[in-house]
Amino acid sequence: MKPLAHALLIGFxxxxxxxxPPALMAQEPAAAAPDKLIGLGYIPENxxxxxxxxADRFLQDKFVQAYPVEVAxxxxxxxxxxNPMEITALTVAVTAPSQQMxxxxxxxxxxxxxxxxxETFFAGIDEVVDQVVSEEDITDHFPTLxxxxxxxxxxxxxxxxxxxxxEHTFIIGTMGLVSTVVKAGPNADLTAPAxxxxxxNQGSDVMAIFNVGAVRDLANQALSRQEIPPPFGMFKQIPNxxxxxxxxxxxxxxxxxxxxINGVDEPSAKRLEVxxxxxxxxGKQVTMMQAxxxxxxxxxxxxxxxxxxxxxxxxMFDALTPTREGKSLVLKVExxxxxxxxxxxxxxxxxxxxxxxxxxxxxxxARRMQSSNNMKQIGLAMHNYHDTFGKLPAQASTDKDGKKxxxxxxxxxxxxxxxxxxEQFHLDEPWxxxxxxxxxxxxxxxxxNPKSNAPxxxxxxxxxxxxxxxxxxxxxxxxxxxxxxxxxxxxTDGLSNxxxxxxxxxxxxxxxxxxxxxxxxxQNPWNHLDDTAPEGIQVLFCDGSVQMLSxxxxxxxxxLLFQRNDGQPLPR
Numbered sequence: 001m002k003p004l005a006h007a008l009l010i011g012f013x014x015x016x017x018x019x020x021p022p023a024l025m026a027q028e029p030a031a032a033a034p035d036k037l038i039g040l041g042y043i044p045e046n047x048x049x050x051x052x053x054x055a056d057r058f059l060q061d062k063f064v065q066a067y068p069v070e071v072a073x074x075x076x077x078x079x080x081x082x083n084p085m086e087i088t089a090l091t092v093a094v095t096a097p098s099q100q101m102x103x104x105x106x107x108x109x110x111x112x113x114x115x116x117x118x119e120t121f122f123a124g125i126d127e128v129v130d131q132v133v134s135e136e137d138i139t140d141h142f143p144t145l146x147x148x149x150x151x152x153x154x155x156x157x158x159x160x161x162x163x164x165x166x167e168h169t170f171i172i173g174t175m176g177l178v179s180t181v182v183k184a185g186p187n188a189d190l191t192a193p194a195x196x197x198x199x200x201n202q203g204s205d206v207m208a209i210f211n212v213g214a215v216r217d218l219a220n221q222a223l224s225r226q227e228i229p230p231p232f233g234m235f236k237q238i239p240n241x242x243x244x245x246x247x248x249x250x251x252x253x254x255x256x257x258x259x260x261i262n263g264v265d266e267p268s269a270k271r272l273e274v275x276x277x278x279x280x281x282x283g284k285q286v287t288m289m290q291a292x293x294x295x296x297x298x299x300x301x302x303x304x305x306x307x308x309x310x311x312x313x314x315x316m317f318d319a320l321t322p323t324r325e326g327k328s329l330v331l332k333v334e335x336x337x338x339x340x341x342x343x344x345x346x347x348x349x350x351x352x353x354x355x356x357x358x359x360x361x362x363x364x365x366a367r368r369m370q371s372s373n374n375m376k377q378i379g380l381a382m383h384n385y386h387d388t389f390g391k392l393p394a395q396a397s398t399d400k401d402g403k404k405x406x407x408x409x410x411x412x413x414x415x416x417x418x419x420x421x422x423e424q425f426h427l428d429e430p431w432x433x434x435x436x437x438x439x440x441x442x443x444x445x446x447x448x449n450p451k452s453n454a455p456x457x458x459x460x461x462x463x464x465x466x467x468x469x470x471x472x473x474x475x476x477x478x479x480x481x482x483x484x485x486x487x488x489x490x491x492t493d494g495l496s497n498x499x500x501x502x503x504x505x506x507x508x509x510x511x512x513x514x515x516x517x518x519x520x521x522x523q524n525p526w527n528h529l530d531d532t533a534p535e536g537i538q539v540l541f542c543d544g545s546v547q548m549l550s551x552x553x554x555x556x557x558x559x560l561l562f563q564r565n566d567g568q569p570l571p572r
Contacts, residue, residue, distance in 0.1 A: 044095060121146075242262070364535075501540040
Protein backbone atom coordinates (compact mmCIF):
# COMPACT_ATOMS: atom_id res chain seq x y z
CA MET A 1 0.00 0.00 0.00
CA LYS A 2 1.38 3.42 -0.92
CA PRO A 3 2.58 5.48 2.09
CA LEU A 4 0.07 8.31 1.46
CA ALA A 5 -2.91 5.98 1.12
CA HIS A 6 -1.63 4.04 4.11
CA ALA A 7 -1.44 7.22 6.21
CA LEU A 8 -4.86 8.47 5.07
CA LEU A 9 -6.49 5.16 5.91
CA ILE A 10 -4.88 5.06 9.33
CA GLY A 11 -6.02 8.64 9.95
CA PHE A 12 -9.57 7.87 8.85
CA UNK A 13 -9.82 4.77 11.02
CA UNK A 14 -8.20 6.55 13.96
CA UNK A 15 -10.78 9.32 13.66
CA UNK A 16 -13.54 6.79 14.25
CA UNK A 17 -11.86 5.95 17.55
CA UNK A 18 -10.95 9.50 18.62
CA UNK A 19 -14.43 10.25 19.93
CA UNK A 20 -15.72 7.02 21.48
CA PRO A 21 -19.32 6.66 20.24
CA PRO A 22 -20.67 5.71 23.68
CA ALA A 23 -19.27 8.97 25.04
CA LEU A 24 -20.75 10.95 22.19
CA MET A 25 -24.14 9.32 22.65
CA ALA A 26 -24.19 9.91 26.38
CA GLN A 27 -26.09 13.17 25.78
CA GLU A 28 -28.86 14.23 23.48
CA PRO A 29 -27.56 15.89 20.31
CA ALA A 30 -27.96 19.63 20.10
CA ALA A 31 -30.80 20.77 17.90
CA ALA A 32 -29.54 21.82 14.50
CA ALA A 33 -30.31 25.43 13.67
CA PRO A 34 -32.05 25.99 10.31
CA ASP A 35 -29.27 28.34 9.18
CA LYS A 36 -26.45 26.01 10.21
CA LEU A 37 -24.79 26.25 6.79
CA ILE A 38 -23.52 29.78 7.17
CA GLY A 39 -21.56 31.99 4.79
CA LEU A 40 -22.42 30.11 1.59
CA GLY A 41 -22.70 33.43 -0.23
CA TYR A 42 -19.03 34.16 0.43
CA ILE A 43 -17.69 30.98 -1.19
CA PRO A 44 -15.96 32.01 -4.44
CA GLU A 45 -16.45 30.23 -7.75
CA ASN A 46 -12.80 29.14 -7.87
CA UNK A 47 -12.86 27.44 -4.46
CA UNK A 48 -11.05 24.13 -4.73
CA UNK A 49 -12.03 23.00 -1.26
CA UNK A 50 -15.03 23.79 0.96
CA UNK A 51 -16.05 22.47 4.35
CA UNK A 52 -18.58 23.01 7.10
CA UNK A 53 -18.58 22.11 10.78
CA UNK A 54 -21.44 22.16 13.27
CA ALA A 55 -19.05 23.36 15.91
CA ASP A 56 -21.50 23.61 18.81
CA ARG A 57 -22.24 19.88 18.71
CA PHE A 58 -18.57 19.16 19.30
CA LEU A 59 -17.69 22.02 21.64
CA GLN A 60 -20.63 21.33 23.98
CA ASP A 61 -20.04 17.58 24.10
CA LYS A 62 -19.10 16.10 27.47
CA PHE A 63 -15.96 14.58 25.99
CA VAL A 64 -14.67 18.03 24.92
CA GLN A 65 -15.89 19.67 28.11
CA ALA A 66 -13.52 17.38 30.02
CA TYR A 67 -10.64 19.43 28.57
CA PRO A 68 -9.56 22.79 30.12
CA VAL A 69 -12.22 24.89 28.38
CA GLU A 70 -11.62 27.62 30.95
CA VAL A 71 -8.19 28.18 29.42
CA ALA A 72 -9.70 28.44 25.94
CA UNK A 73 -12.21 30.99 27.22
CA UNK A 74 -9.52 33.05 28.96
CA UNK A 75 -7.34 33.01 25.83
CA UNK A 76 -10.26 34.08 23.64
CA UNK A 77 -11.40 36.85 25.96
CA UNK A 78 -7.86 38.22 26.24
CA UNK A 79 -6.68 38.07 22.62
CA UNK A 80 -9.73 37.54 20.37
CA UNK A 81 -12.46 39.43 22.17
CA UNK A 82 -14.83 36.45 22.34
CA ASN A 83 -15.06 32.96 23.81
CA PRO A 84 -14.13 30.38 21.13
CA MET A 85 -16.18 27.77 23.00
CA GLU A 86 -19.28 29.75 21.94
CA ILE A 87 -18.65 29.16 18.22
CA THR A 88 -21.70 27.41 16.75
CA ALA A 89 -20.85 26.93 13.08
CA LEU A 90 -17.95 27.20 10.68
CA THR A 91 -17.72 27.26 6.89
CA VAL A 92 -14.30 27.12 5.19
CA ALA A 93 -13.20 27.74 1.60
CA VAL A 94 -9.78 27.33 -0.03
CA THR A 95 -8.85 28.67 -3.46
CA ALA A 96 -6.10 27.48 -5.74
CA PRO A 97 -3.34 29.85 -6.92
CA SER A 98 -4.15 31.93 -10.01
CA GLN A 99 -2.62 34.72 -12.10
CA GLN A 100 -4.56 37.31 -10.10
CA MET A 101 -3.75 35.66 -6.76
CA UNK A 102 -0.51 33.61 -6.98
CA UNK A 103 -0.85 32.28 -3.41
CA UNK A 104 -3.64 29.94 -2.24
CA UNK A 105 -6.42 31.76 -0.44
CA UNK A 106 -8.19 30.59 2.71
CA UNK A 107 -11.27 31.97 4.45
CA UNK A 108 -13.57 30.81 7.21
CA UNK A 109 -16.99 32.24 8.02
CA UNK A 110 -17.55 31.80 11.76
CA UNK A 111 -20.78 32.14 13.72
CA UNK A 112 -20.88 32.49 17.49
CA UNK A 113 -23.72 32.61 20.00
CA UNK A 114 -21.86 35.39 21.81
CA UNK A 115 -22.48 38.98 20.76
CA UNK A 116 -19.31 40.43 19.23
CA UNK A 117 -18.11 43.84 20.39
CA UNK A 118 -16.37 45.91 17.66
CA GLU A 119 -14.18 47.53 20.34
CA THR A 120 -12.73 44.25 21.64
CA PHE A 121 -12.93 42.12 18.47
CA PHE A 122 -9.37 40.79 17.94
CA ALA A 123 -8.11 43.76 19.98
CA GLY A 124 -5.34 41.76 21.69
CA ILE A 125 -4.16 39.84 18.64
CA ASP A 126 -0.89 41.82 18.53
CA GLU A 127 0.29 39.82 21.58
CA VAL A 128 0.22 36.47 19.75
CA VAL A 129 1.14 37.28 16.13
CA ASP A 130 4.37 38.47 14.53
CA GLN A 131 3.05 41.74 13.12
CA VAL A 132 -0.15 43.80 13.06
CA VAL A 133 -0.88 45.79 9.89
CA SER A 134 -0.91 49.55 10.42
CA GLU A 135 -4.05 51.63 9.95
CA GLU A 136 -2.43 53.38 6.97
CA ASP A 137 -1.81 50.11 5.15
CA ILE A 138 -5.31 48.90 5.94
CA THR A 139 -6.72 52.11 4.45
CA ASP A 140 -4.74 51.46 1.27
CA HIS A 141 -5.63 47.78 0.86
CA PHE A 142 -8.85 47.09 2.78
CA PRO A 143 -10.49 50.35 3.87
CA THR A 144 -13.79 48.70 4.86
CA LEU A 145 -12.14 46.25 7.26
CA UNK A 146 -14.01 45.92 10.54
CA UNK A 147 -11.38 44.18 12.60
CA UNK A 148 -7.66 43.54 12.45
CA UNK A 149 -5.08 42.56 9.83
CA UNK A 150 -1.93 40.76 10.90
CA UNK A 151 0.93 38.48 9.86
CA UNK A 152 1.93 35.19 11.47
CA UNK A 153 4.61 32.74 10.45
CA UNK A 154 2.07 29.98 11.04
CA UNK A 155 0.42 31.10 7.76
CA UNK A 156 3.40 32.44 5.76
CA UNK A 157 1.58 32.62 2.42
CA UNK A 158 -0.14 36.00 3.02
CA UNK A 159 -1.27 38.54 5.58
CA UNK A 160 -4.40 37.51 7.47
CA UNK A 161 -7.37 39.51 8.63
CA UNK A 162 -10.53 39.10 10.70
CA UNK A 163 -13.62 41.07 9.60
CA UNK A 164 -16.97 41.38 11.42
CA UNK A 165 -19.97 40.70 9.19
CA UNK A 166 -22.57 41.21 11.94
CA GLU A 167 -22.77 40.98 15.71
CA HIS A 168 -22.66 37.17 15.64
CA THR A 169 -20.64 36.43 12.48
CA PHE A 170 -17.15 37.18 11.26
CA ILE A 171 -14.89 36.09 8.42
CA ILE A 172 -11.20 35.31 8.89
CA GLY A 173 -8.54 34.23 6.43
CA THR A 174 -5.86 35.42 4.03
CA MET A 175 -6.18 39.12 3.38
CA GLY A 176 -6.27 38.92 -0.41
CA LEU A 177 -9.22 36.52 -0.49
CA VAL A 178 -11.15 38.01 2.44
CA SER A 179 -10.90 41.56 1.09
CA THR A 180 -12.05 40.39 -2.35
CA VAL A 181 -15.18 38.57 -1.14
CA VAL A 182 -16.09 41.27 1.40
CA LYS A 183 -15.81 44.04 -1.20
CA ALA A 184 -17.96 42.03 -3.63
CA GLY A 185 -20.51 41.16 -0.96
CA PRO A 186 -22.41 37.88 -0.71
CA ASN A 187 -23.22 36.28 -4.06
CA ALA A 188 -26.81 36.66 -5.20
CA ASP A 189 -26.66 33.14 -6.64
CA LEU A 190 -24.65 30.42 -4.98
CA THR A 191 -21.44 29.45 -6.76
CA ALA A 192 -20.91 25.85 -7.89
CA PRO A 193 -18.76 24.94 -4.83
CA ALA A 194 -21.34 26.50 -2.49
CA UNK A 195 -24.11 24.49 -4.17
CA UNK A 196 -22.07 21.31 -3.70
CA UNK A 197 -21.91 22.05 0.02
CA UNK A 198 -25.58 23.00 0.33
CA UNK A 199 -26.98 20.17 -1.79
CA UNK A 200 -24.59 17.45 -0.68
CA ASN A 201 -24.97 17.94 3.06
CA GLN A 202 -27.32 15.42 4.62
CA GLY A 203 -27.44 16.93 8.09
CA SER A 204 -23.91 15.80 8.92
CA ASP A 205 -21.83 17.28 11.70
CA VAL A 206 -18.84 17.83 9.43
CA MET A 207 -18.47 17.81 5.67
CA ALA A 208 -15.60 18.58 3.30
CA ILE A 209 -15.59 18.73 -0.50
CA PHE A 210 -12.73 18.77 -2.98
CA ASN A 211 -13.88 20.60 -6.13
CA VAL A 212 -11.88 18.88 -8.88
CA GLY A 213 -13.26 21.17 -11.59
CA ALA A 214 -11.43 24.16 -10.10
CA VAL A 215 -8.03 22.53 -10.63
CA ARG A 216 -8.75 20.17 -13.52
CA ASP A 217 -6.54 22.04 -15.98
CA LEU A 218 -3.68 22.33 -13.48
CA ALA A 219 -3.96 18.64 -12.63
CA ASN A 220 -3.91 17.62 -16.29
CA GLN A 221 -0.88 19.81 -16.96
CA ALA A 222 0.98 18.28 -14.02
CA LEU A 223 0.06 14.73 -15.03
CA SER A 224 1.07 15.30 -18.65
CA ARG A 225 4.64 15.99 -17.49
CA GLN A 226 4.84 12.78 -15.49
CA GLU A 227 6.17 9.50 -16.86
CA ILE A 228 3.62 7.02 -15.56
CA PRO A 229 4.19 3.27 -16.14
CA PRO A 230 1.65 1.62 -18.49
CA PRO A 231 -0.33 -0.24 -15.80
CA PHE A 232 -1.10 3.09 -14.16
CA GLY A 233 -1.59 5.19 -17.28
CA MET A 234 -5.37 5.06 -17.04
CA PHE A 235 -5.26 6.96 -13.75
CA LYS A 236 -4.15 10.09 -15.63
CA GLN A 237 -7.78 10.46 -16.72
CA ILE A 238 -9.14 10.74 -13.17
CA PRO A 239 -9.38 14.58 -13.24
CA ASN A 240 -11.39 14.43 -16.47
CA UNK A 241 -13.90 11.95 -15.06
CA UNK A 242 -14.28 13.47 -11.58
CA UNK A 243 -16.42 16.44 -10.60
CA UNK A 244 -15.82 16.39 -6.84
CA UNK A 245 -14.91 14.25 -3.85
CA UNK A 246 -16.76 14.71 -0.56
CA UNK A 247 -16.53 13.32 2.96
CA UNK A 248 -19.16 13.81 5.62
CA UNK A 249 -19.54 12.44 9.13
CA UNK A 250 -22.25 12.36 11.76
CA UNK A 251 -20.80 11.73 15.19
CA UNK A 252 -23.87 11.88 17.45
CA UNK A 253 -26.71 9.42 18.02
CA UNK A 254 -24.65 6.79 16.24
CA UNK A 255 -21.60 7.28 14.06
CA UNK A 256 -21.75 7.37 10.28
CA UNK A 257 -19.31 8.47 7.62
CA UNK A 258 -19.67 8.70 3.88
CA UNK A 259 -17.08 9.16 1.15
CA UNK A 260 -18.56 10.13 -2.20
CA ILE A 261 -16.71 10.44 -5.50
CA ASN A 262 -18.92 12.31 -7.94
CA GLY A 263 -18.31 11.71 -11.62
CA VAL A 264 -18.83 14.32 -14.32
CA ASP A 265 -21.63 12.07 -15.61
CA GLU A 266 -22.76 8.46 -15.26
CA PRO A 267 -20.36 7.04 -17.91
CA SER A 268 -17.51 8.81 -16.10
CA ALA A 269 -18.60 7.23 -12.82
CA LYS A 270 -18.47 3.79 -14.46
CA ARG A 271 -14.92 4.46 -15.65
CA LEU A 272 -13.91 5.62 -12.17
CA GLU A 273 -15.42 2.45 -10.72
CA VAL A 274 -13.22 0.33 -13.01
CA UNK A 275 -10.12 2.33 -12.01
CA UNK A 276 -10.84 2.03 -8.30
CA UNK A 277 -11.46 -1.70 -8.57
CA UNK A 278 -8.21 -2.08 -10.49
CA UNK A 279 -6.34 -0.10 -7.81
CA UNK A 280 -7.95 -2.22 -5.09
CA UNK A 281 -6.91 -5.42 -6.85
CA UNK A 282 -3.32 -4.19 -7.17
CA GLY A 283 -3.29 -3.09 -3.55
CA LYS A 284 -4.63 -6.48 -2.45
CA GLN A 285 -1.93 -8.27 -4.46
CA VAL A 286 0.84 -6.11 -2.98
CA THR A 287 -0.50 -6.60 0.55
CA MET A 288 -0.70 -10.36 0.09
CA MET A 289 2.84 -10.42 -1.32
CA GLN A 290 4.04 -8.56 1.78
CA ALA A 291 2.20 -11.06 3.96
CA UNK A 292 3.78 -13.99 2.13
CA UNK A 293 7.24 -12.44 2.58
CA UNK A 294 6.57 -12.15 6.31
CA UNK A 295 5.69 -15.84 6.44
CA UNK A 296 9.20 -16.68 5.19
CA UNK A 297 10.85 -14.76 8.05
CA UNK A 298 12.78 -16.38 10.91
CA UNK A 299 11.16 -13.87 13.26
CA UNK A 300 8.10 -15.43 14.95
CA UNK A 301 6.47 -12.01 15.39
CA UNK A 302 6.94 -11.29 11.70
CA UNK A 303 5.36 -14.64 10.77
CA UNK A 304 2.39 -13.97 13.04
CA UNK A 305 1.95 -10.56 11.46
CA UNK A 306 1.97 -12.17 8.04
CA UNK A 307 -0.76 -14.62 9.04
CA UNK A 308 -2.87 -11.81 10.46
CA UNK A 309 -2.39 -9.67 7.37
CA UNK A 310 -3.44 -12.58 5.17
CA UNK A 311 -6.59 -13.06 7.23
CA UNK A 312 -7.79 -9.46 7.21
CA UNK A 313 -6.65 -8.33 3.74
CA UNK A 314 -9.70 -9.51 1.79
CA UNK A 315 -12.14 -8.16 4.38
CA MET A 316 -10.32 -4.85 4.55
CA PHE A 317 -10.33 -4.24 0.80
CA ASP A 318 -13.95 -5.39 0.44
CA ALA A 319 -14.95 -2.94 3.17
CA LEU A 320 -13.11 -0.12 1.41
CA THR A 321 -14.62 -0.69 -2.05
CA PRO A 322 -17.30 1.92 -2.90
CA THR A 323 -20.60 1.12 -4.65
CA ARG A 324 -21.90 3.07 -7.64
CA GLU A 325 -25.10 5.09 -7.24
CA GLY A 326 -25.92 6.94 -10.46
CA LYS A 327 -22.98 9.20 -11.22
CA SER A 328 -21.46 8.77 -7.76
CA LEU A 329 -19.28 6.16 -6.07
CA VAL A 330 -20.23 5.88 -2.41
CA LEU A 331 -18.49 4.32 0.57
CA LYS A 332 -20.44 4.30 3.84
CA VAL A 333 -19.48 3.39 7.39
CA GLU A 334 -22.30 3.25 9.91
CA UNK A 335 -22.49 2.34 13.58
CA UNK A 336 -25.44 2.17 15.90
CA UNK A 337 -25.60 1.31 19.58
CA UNK A 338 -25.78 -2.42 18.85
CA UNK A 339 -22.86 -2.52 16.40
CA UNK A 340 -20.39 -0.17 18.06
CA UNK A 341 -18.42 -2.79 19.97
CA UNK A 342 -17.99 -5.10 17.00
CA UNK A 343 -17.25 -2.23 14.64
CA UNK A 344 -14.64 -0.80 16.95
CA UNK A 345 -12.98 -4.20 17.25
CA UNK A 346 -12.92 -4.39 13.44
CA UNK A 347 -11.45 -0.90 13.21
CA UNK A 348 -8.81 -1.75 15.78
CA UNK A 349 -8.05 -4.96 13.93
CA UNK A 350 -7.51 -3.14 10.65
CA UNK A 351 -5.41 -0.50 12.38
CA UNK A 352 -3.27 -3.21 13.93
CA UNK A 353 -2.83 -4.86 10.53
CA UNK A 354 -1.72 -1.54 9.06
CA UNK A 355 0.44 -0.40 11.94
CA UNK A 356 2.26 -3.62 12.80
CA UNK A 357 4.38 -3.58 9.63
CA UNK A 358 5.24 0.05 10.36
CA UNK A 359 6.21 -0.86 13.92
CA UNK A 360 8.34 -3.71 12.61
CA UNK A 361 10.02 -1.38 10.12
CA UNK A 362 10.69 1.14 12.89
CA UNK A 363 12.20 -1.60 15.05
CA UNK A 364 14.37 -2.73 12.15
CA UNK A 365 15.48 0.85 11.48
CA ALA A 366 16.37 1.30 15.16
CA ARG A 367 18.47 -1.87 15.11
CA ARG A 368 20.18 -0.74 11.91
CA MET A 369 20.98 2.60 13.55
CA GLN A 370 22.39 0.85 16.62
CA SER A 371 24.57 -1.33 14.39
CA SER A 372 25.79 1.79 12.59
CA ASN A 373 26.67 3.37 15.95
CA ASN A 374 28.58 0.21 16.93
CA MET A 375 30.65 0.38 13.76
CA LYS A 376 31.32 4.09 14.26
CA GLN A 377 32.65 3.33 17.76
CA ILE A 378 34.92 0.68 16.26
CA GLY A 379 36.12 3.18 13.67
CA LEU A 380 36.83 5.78 16.35
CA ALA A 381 38.76 3.19 18.37
CA MET A 382 40.84 2.33 15.29
CA HIS A 383 41.71 6.00 14.77
CA ASN A 384 42.62 6.47 18.43
CA TYR A 385 44.82 3.36 18.24
CA HIS A 386 46.52 4.82 15.15
CA ASP A 387 46.99 8.18 16.90
CA THR A 388 48.58 6.42 19.87
CA PHE A 389 50.88 3.94 18.10
CA GLY A 390 51.28 5.42 14.62
CA LYS A 391 49.61 2.44 12.95
CA LEU A 392 46.32 0.57 12.91
CA PRO A 393 46.17 -2.61 14.99
CA ALA A 394 47.27 -5.73 13.20
CA GLN A 395 44.52 -8.13 12.23
CA ALA A 396 45.81 -10.35 15.03
CA SER A 397 48.70 -10.61 17.45
CA THR A 398 51.18 -13.49 16.97
CA ASP A 399 53.70 -15.47 18.93
CA LYS A 400 57.38 -15.76 17.97
CA ASP A 401 56.55 -18.49 15.44
CA GLY A 402 53.90 -16.37 13.70
CA LYS A 403 50.91 -18.25 15.17
CA LYS A 404 47.87 -16.01 15.60
CA UNK A 405 46.88 -15.40 19.21
CA UNK A 406 44.11 -12.82 19.71
CA UNK A 407 41.93 -10.74 17.41
CA UNK A 408 42.23 -7.01 16.87
CA UNK A 409 38.89 -6.81 18.69
CA UNK A 410 40.73 -7.70 21.91
CA UNK A 411 43.55 -5.22 21.33
CA UNK A 412 41.27 -2.19 20.84
CA UNK A 413 39.34 -2.93 24.06
CA UNK A 414 41.03 -0.03 25.91
CA UNK A 415 39.73 2.28 23.17
CA UNK A 416 36.09 1.15 23.52
CA UNK A 417 36.03 1.76 27.28
CA UNK A 418 36.83 -1.87 28.14
CA UNK A 419 40.23 -1.46 29.84
CA UNK A 420 39.26 -3.70 32.76
CA UNK A 421 38.29 -6.55 30.43
CA UNK A 422 41.46 -6.05 28.38
CA GLU A 423 43.63 -6.45 31.47
CA GLN A 424 42.09 -9.86 32.18
CA PHE A 425 43.47 -11.39 28.97
CA HIS A 426 46.74 -13.30 28.84
CA LEU A 427 48.10 -11.62 25.73
CA ASP A 428 50.82 -14.22 25.26
CA GLU A 429 48.27 -17.02 24.98
CA PRO A 430 45.93 -17.91 22.07
CA TRP A 431 42.25 -16.99 22.11
CA UNK A 432 41.22 -20.56 23.03
CA UNK A 433 43.68 -21.10 25.87
CA UNK A 434 42.24 -22.38 29.13
CA UNK A 435 42.33 -18.89 30.60
CA UNK A 436 41.28 -16.79 27.59
CA UNK A 437 38.35 -19.08 26.73
CA UNK A 438 36.65 -18.04 29.97
CA UNK A 439 36.52 -14.43 28.73
CA UNK A 440 34.63 -15.21 25.51
CA UNK A 441 31.32 -14.86 27.39
CA UNK A 442 32.19 -11.22 28.19
CA UNK A 443 31.77 -9.94 24.63
CA UNK A 444 31.16 -6.16 24.69
CA UNK A 445 27.87 -5.00 23.18
CA UNK A 446 29.73 -2.89 20.62
CA UNK A 447 30.68 -6.09 18.78
CA UNK A 448 27.12 -7.42 18.54
CA ASN A 449 24.90 -6.47 15.61
CA PRO A 450 21.39 -6.18 17.13
CA LYS A 451 19.87 -7.54 13.91
CA SER A 452 22.12 -10.60 13.87
CA ASN A 453 20.91 -14.12 14.61
CA ALA A 454 24.46 -15.42 14.89
CA PRO A 455 25.35 -17.66 17.85
CA UNK A 456 25.96 -16.03 21.21
CA UNK A 457 29.35 -14.31 21.61
CA UNK A 458 29.95 -14.29 17.88
CA UNK A 459 30.33 -11.09 15.89
CA UNK A 460 29.56 -10.15 12.30
CA UNK A 461 31.86 -7.11 12.35
CA UNK A 462 34.92 -8.31 10.43
CA UNK A 463 37.84 -6.51 8.81
CA UNK A 464 38.87 -7.30 5.23
CA UNK A 465 42.16 -9.19 5.14
CA UNK A 466 44.45 -9.54 2.16
CA UNK A 467 47.34 -8.03 0.23
CA UNK A 468 46.94 -4.26 -0.27
CA UNK A 469 43.79 -4.22 1.84
CA UNK A 470 43.27 -2.25 5.06
CA UNK A 471 44.50 -5.28 7.00
CA UNK A 472 47.10 -7.77 5.81
CA UNK A 473 48.04 -11.15 7.24
CA UNK A 474 50.19 -10.69 10.37
CA UNK A 475 53.70 -12.14 10.50
CA UNK A 476 55.87 -13.55 13.25
CA UNK A 477 57.29 -10.05 13.72
CA UNK A 478 53.86 -8.85 14.87
CA UNK A 479 53.89 -8.25 18.59
CA UNK A 480 51.84 -9.93 21.28
CA UNK A 481 50.95 -6.62 22.92
CA UNK A 482 49.67 -3.66 20.89
CA UNK A 483 50.33 -5.40 17.54
CA UNK A 484 50.81 -2.99 14.66
CA UNK A 485 49.54 -3.22 11.10
CA UNK A 486 49.22 -0.66 8.31
CA UNK A 487 49.53 3.10 8.62
CA UNK A 488 47.14 5.60 7.04
CA UNK A 489 49.91 6.94 4.80
CA UNK A 490 49.70 3.65 2.91
CA UNK A 491 46.05 4.35 1.94
CA THR A 492 46.87 6.25 -1.24
CA ASP A 493 43.32 5.84 -2.57
CA GLY A 494 42.08 7.90 0.37
CA LEU A 495 40.50 6.89 3.67
CA SER A 496 37.03 7.76 2.39
CA ASN A 497 37.45 5.33 -0.51
CA UNK A 498 38.63 2.26 1.43
CA UNK A 499 36.71 -0.23 3.58
CA UNK A 500 37.93 -0.74 7.14
CA UNK A 501 35.28 -3.23 8.32
CA UNK A 502 32.08 -4.81 7.05
CA UNK A 503 28.97 -6.28 8.62
CA UNK A 504 28.97 -9.79 7.15
CA UNK A 505 26.23 -12.42 6.86
CA UNK A 506 25.45 -14.45 9.99
CA UNK A 507 26.93 -17.56 8.38
CA UNK A 508 30.36 -15.88 8.40
CA UNK A 509 30.25 -14.76 12.05
CA UNK A 510 33.20 -15.57 14.31
CA UNK A 511 33.85 -15.79 18.04
CA UNK A 512 34.84 -12.26 18.89
CA UNK A 513 38.25 -13.07 20.37
CA UNK A 514 39.19 -15.49 17.59
CA UNK A 515 41.66 -14.03 15.05
CA UNK A 516 39.42 -14.76 12.06
CA UNK A 517 38.11 -12.14 9.66
CA UNK A 518 36.90 -11.66 6.09
CA UNK A 519 39.50 -13.10 3.74
CA UNK A 520 38.54 -11.19 0.62
CA UNK A 521 38.47 -12.96 -2.72
CA UNK A 522 38.75 -10.12 -5.22
CA GLN A 523 37.36 -12.42 -7.92
CA ASN A 524 34.24 -12.95 -5.80
CA PRO A 525 34.09 -9.97 -3.41
CA TRP A 526 30.45 -10.66 -2.45
CA ASN A 527 31.48 -13.91 -0.76
CA HIS A 528 30.23 -13.95 2.87
CA LEU A 529 28.43 -10.62 2.38
CA ASP A 530 24.64 -10.69 2.62
CA ASP A 531 23.40 -9.66 -0.83
CA THR A 532 19.84 -10.75 0.07
CA ALA A 533 19.26 -8.04 2.68
CA PRO A 534 16.85 -5.54 1.07
CA GLU A 535 18.42 -2.59 2.88
CA GLY A 536 21.95 -3.58 1.81
CA ILE A 537 25.14 -4.09 3.83
CA GLN A 538 26.85 -1.78 6.31
CA VAL A 539 30.44 -0.77 5.61
CA LEU A 540 32.79 1.10 7.94
CA PHE A 541 35.08 3.29 5.84
CA CYS A 542 38.60 4.15 6.93
CA ASP A 543 37.59 7.77 7.52
CA GLY A 544 35.24 6.55 10.27
CA SER A 545 31.98 6.94 8.35
CA VAL A 546 29.42 4.14 8.01
CA GLN A 547 27.48 3.73 4.79
CA MET A 548 24.88 1.32 3.43
CA LEU A 549 25.80 -0.42 0.19
CA SER A 550 22.94 -1.53 -2.01
CA UNK A 551 22.59 -5.27 -2.67
CA UNK A 552 22.90 -4.25 -6.32
CA UNK A 553 26.45 -2.96 -5.78
CA UNK A 554 28.72 -4.32 -8.49
CA UNK A 555 31.65 -6.66 -7.88
CA UNK A 556 33.93 -4.07 -9.50
CA UNK A 557 32.90 -1.44 -6.95
CA UNK A 558 33.66 -3.83 -4.08
CA UNK A 559 37.05 -4.71 -5.57
CA LEU A 560 38.03 -1.04 -5.63
CA LEU A 561 36.51 -0.43 -2.20
CA PHE A 562 38.52 -3.18 -0.51
CA GLN A 563 41.89 -2.18 -2.04
CA ARG A 564 43.69 0.73 -0.42
CA ASN A 565 46.14 1.65 -3.19
CA ASP A 566 44.81 0.47 -6.56
CA GLY A 567 44.93 4.04 -7.90
CA GLN A 568 41.39 3.93 -9.29
CA PRO A 569 38.57 6.19 -8.06
CA LEU A 570 35.36 4.66 -6.76
CA PRO A 571 32.52 5.00 -9.29
CA ARG A 572 29.88 7.18 -7.63
